Amino acid sequence: MSRAPITKKGSERLKAELERLKSVDRPRIIAAIAEARAHGDLKENAEYHAAREQQSFTEGRIAELEGALSTAEVIDVARLAAGTRVVFGATVDLEDEDSGEAVTYQIVGDLEADIKQRLIAVSSPIARALIGKSAGDSFEFKAPNGVKRYEITGVNYDA
Template sequence: MNRAPMTQKGADRLRAELDRLKSVERPRIIQAIAEARAHGDLKENAEYHAAREMQGFTEGRINELEGALSYADVIDISKLSAGKRIVFGATVDLADEDSGEEVTYQIVGDLEADIKQRLISVSSPFARALIGKNEGDSFEFQAPNGTRNYEITGVRYVD
């Protein structure tokens, strides 16, 4: 399996989630299963089945996080010396040349991507269009709702 790039901040966030699942959620679910078992007949015990289902989801997420972190290639983006060239970990300021709207995105690993926080996956088409470009460049991106033209107004490497 290939090593997946991940920022230090993203790895820390996933480790915190893993720790919470193991130290808080897992014991809470075990307690809920024990309480549901105490109620008797397990065939018609909705609380028991709900707790077992939650246990399955939680254990699945724990396995997913442990696997992702074991294969992660954690990159300290503050030590990158790419200058004004866009590579993994870059925070990029863009201006839509048509509407004038300005947006900022950071290019991160697949598991840490969250569009609401303006974190885009390095494997996304938009990030792929950005990688290798420099501050001051303009580029055209074929979005689902049509062609968009952007100018790269800033590139920085801070976590």
């Protein structure tokens, strides 16, 4: 089984989520199920069914996080010395060659990717196009809405 890369920061975030699920959410859900059971007939007890459904989602997420963290290879981005070359963990400043819009992304593991936080998965098309390039290089990749062209204006590893 291959080990999935994850940044140190991403690993810490996922471990914190796992700890919260186990120590806060799980006990709260168990208490909600017990309270709903006390109301009597379980067949028509909406609170009971909602709490059981929430328990199922929470236990699934706990299992997903435990599995992912057990096979993850944590990479400390601050210790990488790739210079201006783009590798896993790099924070890359880009400029859209068509619109001139500037954007910054960090290339992270699949499990920790979150486009809202500008964290892109190493397996994404843009990350695959970036890997191996250097500051000053231009590149293009096929996005869902057509071919995009960017210039790399900066690369850093300040996690």
